[in-house]
Amino acid sequence: MSAPTLWNEAPSSGQPLKVRTVWISDIHLGTPGCQAQALLEFLKDVECDTLYLVGDIIDGWQLRRTWYWPQAHNDVVQKILRKARKGTRVVFVPGNHDEFARRYRDHNFGGVDVVEDCIHTTADGKRLWITHGDLFDGVIQCARWLAFVGDAAYEFMLRMNRHLNHLRARLRLPYWSLSKYLKLKVKRAVSYVSDFEGAVAREARKRGVDGVVCGHIHHAEMRMIDGILYCNDGDWVESLTALVEHPDGRLEIIDRSACRTAWGAAAQAQLPLDVAEPA
Numbered sequence: 001m002s003a004p005t006l007w008n009e010a011p012s013s014g015q016p017l018k019v020r021t022v023w024i025s026d027i028h029l030g031t032p033g034c035q036a037q038a039l040l041e042f043l044k045d046v047e048c049d050t051l052y053l054v055g056d057i058i059d060g061w062q063l064r065r066t067w068y069w070p071q072a073h074n075d076v077v078q079k080i081l082r083k084a085r086k087g088t089r090v091v092f093v094p095g096n097h098d099e100f101a102r103r104y105r106d107h108n109f110g111g112v113d114v115v116e117d118c119i120h121t122t123a124d125g126k127r128l129w130i131t132h133g134d135l136f137d138g139v140i141q142c143a144r145w146l147a148f149v150g151d152a153a154y155e156f157m158l159r160m161n162r163h164l165n166h167l168r169a170r171l172r173l174p175y176w177s178l179s180k181y182l183k184l185k186v187k188r189a190v191s192y193v194s195d196f197e198g199a200v201a202r203e204a205r206k207r208g209v210d211g212v213v214c215g216h217i218h219h220a221e222m223r224m225i226d227g228i229l230y231c232n233d234g235d236w237v238e239s240l241t242a243l244v245e246h247p248d249g250r251l252e253i254i255d256r257s258a259c260r261t262a263w264g265a266a267a268q269a270q271l272p273l274d275v276a277e278p279a
Helices: 036-045 060-065 071-085 099-104 138-142 144-170 178-185 187-206 257-270
Strands: 017-024 046-053 089-092 107-109 112-114 118-121 127-130 211-214 221-225 228-232 241-245 251-255
Touching (some): 036 046, 036 071, 046 071, 046 241, 071 089, 071 112, 187 211, 187 221, 187 228, 221 251, 228 251
Parallel strands (some): 017 046, 089 112, 127 211, 211 228
Antiparallel strands (some): 017 241, 107 112, 118 127, 221 228, 241 251
């Protein structure tokens, strides 16, 4: 198990990083908050045997409210489909924001397998359960209306964050995430993340696996919880992280957040401030 790697540029050799498996989630295509260009660059810089899309790839919640689909989002979809055509096994595990795709589980579209969840076996024999994780979010399961309220509140917070970073970009200051700060500092938010991680790990133990890979909470993490390897691949709204498995089975979180300084500040400054953000 490795500490997150700050991999901000293409490998110095000019060759793509070759790994056995890649997990990405919470891309939220269809929203201005989606960092599609950063993801596209990452997908160009990596080659893998299997690519897992661990939910909230397309934000159906936001698209129902406001249509937003720029060329960069289409490019991400085309890049994923191109990988599938060239032999990469692509597995899509829908989340709550793209729950419409759950009705098509056990089908294949354009080389992409749609499944409710699945088991991945690493090169060194670890069995990992792959799930988006929203089924272990008490708010979504027990008070769905509150989840939509929370979605709107998060959208408002990100919009305010955009105003702040619009100014910071003009001052050539790096991106700063209000939501990430609050997740780490606010006691209830920290408790929510901890409760979620514990619930997912307990379910993994019941299923008799060695670990779990999930998304949903936009917080990349890899640690042991009561003997279960808990992995969260983060998101492509703010964290810009992915989980990868190297050929020897070693797992690692790849952090591309510093890419934001290369192109994101300019894009941030050009975006209108009143367009809805994802949750």
